[in-house]
Amino acid sequence: MPMEPLKPECAKCGMPVKVCRSPEGQAPPFCPGTLDAITIARATSEYDKPDTHEFARQASIQEASCYAGRGAGPYVLHPVKPRVQETCEFARRMGYRRLGLAFCAGLQQEAQTLVGILEAQGFDVVSVVCKAGGTPKETIGLRDDEKVHIGEFEPMCSPIAQAMILNERATEFNIMVGLCVGHDSLFLKHAEAPCTVLVAKDRVLGHCPAAALYTAHSYYPWLRREGF
Numbered sequence: 001m002p003m004e005p006l007k008p009e010c011a012k013c014g015m016p017v018k019v020c021r022s023p024e025g026q027a028p029p030f031c032p033g034t035l036d037a038i039t040i041a042r043a044t045s046e047y048d049k050p051d052t053h054e055f056a057r058q059a060s061i062q063e064a065s066c067y068a069g070r071g072a073g074p075y076v077l078h079p080v081k082p083r084v085q086e087t088c089e090f091a092r093r094m095g096y097r098r099l100g101l102a103f104c105a106g107l108q109q110e111a112q113t114l115v116g117i118l119e120a121q122g123f124d125v126v127s128v129v130c131k132a133g134g135t136p137k138e139t140i141g142l143r144d145d146e147k148v149h150i151g152e153f154e155p156m157c158s159p160i161a162q163a164m165i166l167n168e169r170a171t172e173f174n175i176m177v178g179l180c181v182g183h184d185s186l187f188l189k190h191a192e193a194p195c196t197v198l199v200a201k202d203r204v205l206g207h208c209p210a211a212a213l214y215t216a217h218s219y220y221p222w223l224r225r226e227g228f
């Protein structure tokens with residue numbers, strides 16, 4: 001039987017000192033650093049484009065600024081900024097003034113709080129809820145028994161409308177709050193400005209999807225069962 005070609009599997013890398021972290025490090029056979037060296041070189045040249053160069057530079061300056069006491073040795077990571085602060089600071093660094101907010105109707109309150117914070121920081125915010133337009137779910141072929149509220153009128157989430165509305169208002173940077181899986185993909189596909197996720201929806205875990213990973217060994221072992 002022909003051998004499957006190697007594919008990058010960084011998530012399974014057990015190298016104690018990894019080559020991507022240290023020039024003295026080691027690489028497993030599935031390391032993209034060797035498997036995909038040409039692609040990495042091609043990607044690196046993308047950063048030569050002036051806009052991309054500046055965006056990446058500011059993002060990395062922002063990243064470092066999220067830790068206190070840098071330069072003290074031996075250094076222990078000391079993170080100090082919640083993501084909301086990180087988002088505001090990055091937008092300010094980039095000189096953005098008009099921000100787009102694409103949010104889920106289930107997070108109306110959080111969206112309102114966020115707009116208050118962004119406006120207090122001097123940004124002009126255009127916010128669009130996922131249900132804008134009130135387009136019925138039947139439009140995309142849903143049957144009544146496929147709705148959340150069976151037997152009732154139910155507007156569809158329209159991330160494409162959210163993206164187009166923000167595009168037309170020329171937002172410079174878009175913040176996504178609580179869009180559903182798949183709806184977020186459509187928003188990202190159609191938005192023209194760069195986007196960042198502030199809140200990843202998790203209806204059960206208080207919008208902290210990582211909690212299921214933290215507890216996968218204890219309360220969520222069934223997640224590893226094929227097809228659940």
Ligand code: SF4
Pocket residue numbers: 009010011013014015018019020021026027028030031032033
């Ligand atoms: S890039 Fe290579 S060394 Fe780094 S985590 Fe991936 S496989 Fe491991």
